[in-house]
Structure formats: C-alpha cells, structure tokens
Amino acid sequence: MTRNLTWRRTLHSALLELALTALMLFVVATTVRWLMGTLDPASGGWWNTPEGRLLALAPLSGYTVTAVMLSPWGRVTGGHINPAITLAMWRYGRTPGRDVAPFIAGQLVGSLLGIAAGRLVWGPVFASPAVDYAVIRPAPGWSWAAVALIETATMFVIVAVAGIGVSSRRLGPFTAWAVGTMIGIQIIAFGTLSGGIANPAREFGPALLSGSPSLLPVYLLAPPLGALAATVVINGVATHRRTTARTPDRAIALPSGQPRS
Numbered sequence: 001m002t003r004n005l006t007w008r009r010t011l012h013s014a015l016l017e018l019a020l021t022a023l024m025l026f027v028v029a030t031t032v033r034w035l036m037g038t039l040d041p042a043s044g045g046w047w048n049t050p051e052g053r054l055l056a057l058a059p060l061s062g063y064t065v066t067a068v069m070l071s072p073w074g075r076v077t078g079g080h081i082n083p084a085i086t087l088a089m090w091r092y093g094r095t096p097g098r099d100v101a102p103f104i105a106g107q108l109v110g111s112l113l114g115i116a117a118g119r120l121v122w123g124p125v126f127a128s129p130a131v132d133y134a135v136i137r138p139a140p141g142w143s144w145a146a147v148a149l150i151e152t153a154t155m156f157v158i159v160a161v162a163g164i165g166v167s168s169r170r171l172g173p174f175t176a177w178a179v180g181t182m183i184g185i186q187i188i189a190f191g192t193l194s195g196g197i198a199n200p201a202r203e204f205g206p207a208l209l210s211g212s213p214s215l216l217p218v219y220l221l222a223p224p225l226g227a228l229a230a231t232v233v234i235n236g237v238a239t240h241r242r243t244t245a246r247t248p249d250r251a252i253a254l255p256s257g258q259p260r261s
Helices: 002-036 050-070 072-077 083-091 097-127 144-166 172-190 200-210 216-246
Strands: none
Touching (some): 002 072, 050 072, 050 172, 144 216, 200 216
C-alpha cells in the first residue's frame, strides 16, 4: 500500500514536470516567434538584430523559469523543467532517486508537446527559417567541442549557485531568482555563440520537430555533465565543513597543563 502511494506521488510529480516543461517551451516558442519572426535587418537599428532581440528574449526566458519554480506546481516538484537540474537535485539529496527517470521522461515529452503547441497556435510562420521551431544553433565555426565546453561550464555555475541556495536558510528564498538571473545572463553572453541554453529539454523538442538533431547529443549530455560536476564540488565543500565543525580544536579542548598525546 505504501509502495503504491509512493509511486502515485512520483507519477503525479512527473506529470507536473511534463506540464510545466510544456508550458515553458510554449512561452519560449511564442517569444521566439514574435521576436525573431518579425526580425527585419533591412530596417536597421539595434532592435532589428539577433543580438538586440536577445536582450528581450533572455530575461523573458530566465524569469519564466523563476515563475515556474515559484508556482504552486513548481513548489510540489521543485520546478526543475530541466533534466540536468533533476540530476543535480538528486545528488544534493533534494529529489529521491526513484523520481529521476520519470521526471526526465516527463520533461522531454513536455518539450515536444510545448513546441508542437507552438506550431499549432502560430501556424506556418513557426516553421519559417526565421523561427524554425525555436531550435538552437551555434554560430558558424563553432565545433561540437566548443559548444559542449560552454554548455558544461554554464550549467556548472548555475547548479553551483542553486546548490549554495538550497543548502542555506538565509539564501534559500532567493534561489529561484538567482537561477533565473543566471539563465538570462548566459543567454545574453552565449546565445548567439553556443546557443546558451544549458537545458536538454529546451533543445529536445525543437531539434526533433525541426529535423535538425545534429547537435542534439551535445545539448543533451553537456549540461548534465556540468551539473554533476558542480554537485561533486558543492557536496565536497559541505562535507568538509561538517567534518571541520565536528572536530574540536584539541589545543583549546584540553585542560591547561594536561599533556598532549
């Protein structure tokens, strides 16, 4: 009975992750459709450049993640909407191991559904070259190794910040805002270079539905690698601090005049 209840909770949470990820991808797809789908470089001005539109896309994408994390559904699951974050929260001891695979499956299916909804709502323009299902492509000349390096490094930073936040009562309430801000910054910094997504679910649906999966393995594997590396570092620091706190200074603990062995 208890086991059945546990798995029901896992399934319920996985379905919430699916719904939240689908919502996030639809919001991203809609933003890309209206920002990049109306791009007219011939008109001139900074606003009509990919870099200019990225300044609007970045905070919308980043704080959509914050809104998801702070939503009632997000508070139930943690609002991961990112397989790399799910792996990180498992390693931080915040997500049970039994939830990892169902959460990731839900996030990937949600990615497909969110992009499919974008195509249904916005019609043929969503498949046009300017929008192209909101797929991520690196700048010309960027190799898969360079993309993997940037995606791994940015995810490392985001997960390290999240780990510091979730382990601190004082900083905990600001974690969702910090994560959203970090996502926005990395989109601005690397959006026109490596793609700047640090989220396998962000690329899974667009890559498959656009028929452009050549770099999908990099976007699927690099962020989890960076996330797991960050948890090793943050968990190691936390373990060292706990060990140090439990070990008394013998020079202070021993009574005056007692010989030290």
